[in-house]
Amino acid sequence: xxxxxxxxxxxxxxxxxxxxxxVHDVSFDVEDGEIFAILGPSGCxxxxxxxCIAGFERVSGGSVSLRGERLSGPGVHVSPERRKxxxxxxxxxxxxxxxxxxxxxxxxxxxxxxxxxxxAREALEMVGLGGFEDRQPQHLSGGQQQRVALARTLxxxxxxxxxxEPFSNLDALLRxxxxxxxxxxxxxxxxxxxxxxHNQEEALSxxxxxxVMRGGQIDQIGAPEDVYYRPRTLFVAQFLGRTNLLLSQAxxxxxxxxxxxxxxxxxxxxxxxxxxxxEHLALEAPDASGGTRATVVGRSFKGHDITYRVCCHGNxxxxxxDNRHLYEPGDTxxxxxxxxxxxxxxxxxxxxxxxxxxxxxxxxx
Amino acid sequence: xxxxxxxxxIRDRWYVAIPVAVVVGGVLIPLAYLLLRALRAxxxxxxxxxxxxxxxxxxxxxxGLTVGVLVGTSLLAVPLAWLxxxxxxxxxxxxxxxxxxxxxxxxYVMAYALxxxxxxxxxxxxxxxxxxxxxxxxxxxxxxxxxxxxxYLFLNxxxxxxxLDPALEESAQALGHTRWQVFVQIVLPQLRPAFLAGGLLxxxxxxxxxGVVSLMRYDTFSYALYIQYAASYDRIYAxxxxxxxxxxxxxxxxxxxxxxxxxLYHRTESGAARSATQHRLGSWRWAGYAFAxxxxxxxxxxxxxxxxxxxxxxxxxxxPWTGLGTALWDSVRASAPAAVLAALLAxxxxxxxxxxxxxxxxxxxxxxxxxxxxxxxxxxxxLIVFSLGAVPFAYQTLGLLVMAYALHxxxxxxxxxxxxxxxxxxxxxxxxxxxxRSPLGAFLSVTFPLVRRGLLVSMAFVFLSAMKELPLTFxxxxxxxxxxxxxxxxxxxEAMFGQAAxxxxxxxxxxxxxxxxxxxxxxxxxxxxxxxx
Numbered sequence: 001x002x003x004x005x006x007x008x009x010x011x012x013x014x015x016x017x018x019x020x021x022x023v024h025d026v027s028f029d030v031e032d033g034e035i036f037a038i039l040g041p042s043g044c045x046x047x048x049x050x051x052c053i054a055g056f057e058r059v060s061g062g063s064v065s066l067r068g069e070r071l072s073g074p075g076v077h078v079s080p081e082r083r084k085x086x087x088x089x090x091x092x093x094x095x096x097x098x099x100x101x102x103x104x105x106x107x108x109x110x111x112x113x114x115x116x117x118x119x120a121r122e123a124l125e126m127v128g129l130g131g132f133e134d135r136q137p138q139h140l141s142g143g144q145q146q147r148v149a150l151a152r153t154l155x156x157x158x159x160x161x162x163x164x165e166p167f168s169n170l171d172a173l174l175r176x177x178x179x180x181x182x183x184x185x186x187x188x189x190x191x192x193x194x195x196x197x198h199n200q201e202e203a204l205s206x207x208x209x210x211x212v213m214r215g216g217q218i219d220q221i222g223a224p225e226d227v228y229y230r231p232r233t234l235f236v237a238q239f240l241g242r243t244n245l246l247l248s249q250a251x252x253x254x255x256x257x258x259x260x261x262x263x264x265x266x267x268x269x270x271x272x273x274x275x276x277x278x279e280h281l282a283l284e285a286p287d288a289s290g291g292t293r294a295t296v297v298g299r300s301f302k303g304h305d306i307t308y309r310v311c312c313h314g315n316x317x318x319x320x321x322d323n324r325h326l327y328e329p330g331d332t333x334x335x336x337x338x339x340x341x342x343x344x345x346x347x348x349x350x351x352x353x354x355x356x357x358x359x360x361x362x363x364x365x
Numbered sequence: 366x367x368x369x370x371x372x373x374x375i376r377d378r379w380y381v382a383i384p385v386a387v388v389v390g391g392v393l394i395p396l397a398y399l400l401l402r403a404l405r406a407x408x409x410x411x412x413x414x415x416x417x418x419x420x421x422x423x424x425x426x427x428x429g430l431t432v433g434v435l436v437g438t439s440l441l442a443v444p445l446a447w448l449x450x451x452x453x454x455x456x457x458x459x460x461x462x463x464x465x466x467x468x469x470x471x472x473y474v475m476a477y478a479l480x481x482x483x484x485x486x487x488x489x490x491x492x493x494x495x496x497x498x499x500x501x502x503x504x505x506x507x508x509x510x511x512x513x514x515x516x517y518l519f520l521n522x523x524x525x526x527x528x529l530d531p532a533l534e535e536s537a538q539a540l541g542h543t544r545w546q547v548f549v550q551i552v553l554p555q556l557r558p559a560f561l562a563g564g565l566l567x568x569x570x571x572x573x574x575x576g577v578v579s580l581m582r583y584d585t586f587s588y589a590l591y592i593q594y595a596a597s598y599d600r601i602y603a604x605x606x607x608x609x610x611x612x613x614x615x616x617x618x619x620x621x622x623x624x625x626x627x628x629l630y631h632r633t634e635s636g637a638a639r640s641a642t643q644h645r646l647g648s649w650r651w652a653g654y655a656f657a658x659x660x661x662x663x664x665x666x667x668x669x670x671x672x673x674x675x676x677x678x679x680x681x682x683x684x685p686w687t688g689l690g691t692a693l694w695d696s697v698r699a700s701a702p703a704a705v706l707a708a709l710l711a712x713x714x715x716x717x718x719x720x721x722x723x724x725x726x727x728x729x730x731x732x733x734x735x736x737x738x739x740x741x742x743x744x745x746x747x748l749i750v751f752s753l754g755a756v757p758f759a760y761q762t763l764g765l766l767v768m769a770y771a772l773h774x775x776x777x778x779x780x781x782x783x784x785x786x787x788x789x790x791x792x793x794x795x796x797x798x799x800x801x802r803s804p805l806g807a808f809l810s811v812t813f814p815l816v817r818r819g820l821l822v823s824m825a826f827v828f829l830s831a832m833k834e835l836p837l838t839f840x841x842x843x844x845x846x847x848x849x850x851x852x853x854x855x856x857x858x859e860a861m862f863g864q865a866a867x868x869x870x871x872x873x874x875x876x877x878x879x880x881x882x883x884x885x886x887x888x889x890x891x892x893x894x895x896x897x898x
């Protein structure tokens with residue numbers, strides 16, 4: 001963290017003096033050339049954070065700095081047009097009365113009009129939309145509109161770009177492909193970017209690092225694998241896919257869990273809640289010695305692998321395995337942990353949370 | 366909010382300060398001035414002027430006429446709205462148009478038509494030898510106002526009928542209610558908000574009306590004000606009358622707000638509403654046609670026919686081309702600047718309401734309706750008293766008339782700008798800001814081009830409304846200024862029906878354009894709405 005391009009320190013935003021803060025003491029740095037994601041459910045304050053960075057909202061506390069220059073802070077508010085920060089909106093916000101080329105040239109003020117048009121054309125070529133210059137934006141497909149928006153944002157060569165739910169208006173098929181293209185484009189330009197999303201898969205695959213946010217605060221910041229495999233809180237564990245929660249009695253590096261004695265990722269004592277991803281459990285035939293016995297209650301075959309639902313002491317757990325062995329519902333199996341369990345520091349008391357698999361996250365659009 | 370934040374808010378919203386200052390300065394200050402002038406009189410004199418039987422009679426007449434017109438318009442509008450929305454009557458679209466067209470006949474033109482039809486020298490007597498007593502007084506005012514204002518209620522009711530959830534009626538029917546019971550117990554209660562909205566417009570119209578009551582010589586507050594002004598100008602008494610009229614208007618606004626509270630019905634289910642099943646009328650459809658055509662005959666064909674008949678008379682005497690030209694030019698040169706001014710005042714107000722909707726911005730938005738709700742005669746009187754007392758150089762100038770038009774019709778300009786602003790979402794301006802434009806630069810380069818059409822529609826509304834405006838013009842026009850409306854009214858007032866006809870016809874033509882703009886806007890609005898879903 002030597003010389004971050006963007007530095008957000010203790011950012012707080014309230015919309016009225018008596019209301020609770022929408023964003024509360026949020027801090028993170030973005031390195032040069034890094035793609036940083038803010039992931040969270042709707043209403044968690046992620047878009048407000050982005051709008052504070054862009055300068056559309058005045059911060060109530062804390063600061064925002066770009067390349068060491070203070071943009072927002074006590075008594076400081078640089079207006080959005082002087083921040084050199086580009087933004088791509090969820091609905092793209094293309095100017096409907098201008099052609100595609102005029103849209104892209106909109107942010108270019110230096111040089112002659114001919115120069116500006118040349119640069120806008122280059123930006124369009126870059127996103128693969130050469131030849132679309134004279135179209136009206138509303139006559140383009142969703143994916144094309146998104147690329148025009150990206151070209152428009154990149155054309156003035158901002159220091160940082162912000163993307164607000166950039167892929168959520170695309171249909172599922174297009175989404176993955178576009179995501180890959182945009183990531184490659186940003187990486188090839190060495191562009192630093194902050195994007196917000198409520199889609200965990202998008203955050204995990206698009207970002208170099210991500211922050212998981214809820215209720216106006218950041219729960220955890222880290223590389224995607226880090227946050228996925230070593231969630232710090234119950235919320236992070238649940239939000240990044242399904243997991244098994246085990247109410248356990250810890251004694252040092254091991255804990256007594258409903259699935260037997262399991263190693264822990266860090267030392268703990270007393271009643272703790274630990275998380276075990278379904279792919280970190282395996283099933284074995286019961287003739288193997290020892291282990292915790294469970295009954296298979298259901299399975300869903302997904303081709304390359306299988307997810308089993310097993311029942312143990314009245315709770316259901318998920319086990320994600322390869323398909324070398326097939327078990328039928330009703331079979332007795334032994335559940336074997338493959339990795340140490342992750343101790344969660346929960347904001348809620350562990351006793352309130354039952355052991356078992358977490359529910360399917362609710363679809364959000 | 367800290368002081369710094371409050372300062373930022375004010376700095377960010379500076380643009381509304383202009384229309385707020387203009388409206389407060391243009392409407393509230395003259396009204397306050399009028400109040401102060403009246404209070405400066407001897408308390409004894411004031412008491413004698415206000416507390417007497419004449420006041421009670423004026424109040425009774427004004428309220429009586431308002432209630433009568435509300436009943437009359439309901440009798441016309443409810444069946445017509447129902448016929449055009451909830452039945453399968455062939456030709457419904459034409460009937461809908463017939464329900465809107467009366468907007469092209471201002472009240473004083475309608476009164477003129479009724480006066481020129483009845484009586485010993487009326488059209489009926491001259492063509493059919495049929496002598497019916499000349500309409501005047503309460504009956505005459507009631508008929509003229511009901512026929513010319515019922516479209517306000519009709520349009521509101523139509524929208525309400527179309528928005529009703531058919532499932533509610535079907536449930537009631539399934540629970541064993543007859544069609545008539547369903548209409549009375551389920552449909553009518555749901556129409557209450559529409560009744561209140563349309564009824565308020567009509568009540569304001571009746572209270573502010575001057576042309577009809579003066580032609581029909583019916584003694585209301587407005588008529589008494591006119592008599593005071595025209596004959597024995599007693600400034601104090603005129604001010605008292607204007608203030609009483611204002612209080613009555615205020616009372617009606619409060620009453621409406623009371624009644625409307627908690628009355629906003631919504632469909633509880635989500636998803637798109639089904640359109641209602643349409644009743645088949647069977648042989649009753651002839652009754653439906655008879656009613657609709659009867660209403661159209663009285664409200665559109667009668668005035669048009671009457672004016673046409675008297676035109677022949679006028680043509681025989683030689684068309685007053687010069688007079689017509691002068692009047693048209695005077696009307697235009699007052700209405701055109703008023704249209705531009707009203708649209709420019711409406712733009713920041715609508716912008717604030719659309720972009721920063723909150724309780725205080727809604728309060729600011731209401732100021733646009735201040736000039737509209739103030740009865741025009743009282744407003745004009747306040748402007749006269751104020752300009753004579755405080756800014757004598759403005760008295761009887763075109764500028765003052767333009768200002769009065771703009772403040773009175775600003776409410777009509779807000780709507781189209783507002784809907785245009787919804788087509789220009791705030792993200793567009795933010796995108797322009799992040800691409801290096803200043804706040805004003807972003808507005809001018811992105812939002813303004815998108816609301817230009819809306820501004821033009823606003824200007825068209827205000828222009829056409831001002832062209833047919835009578836009471837403000839009557840009191841505020843500079844000496845020798847003769848608009849179309851003034852000529853129509855003054856000839857009709859002297860029963861010179863032939864001379865009035867060319868001016869009345871021109872007014873009807875201008876008003877028909879107004880209806881055209883209205884219908885066009887409704888259609889494009891619907892298309893935009895259906896394109897979004």
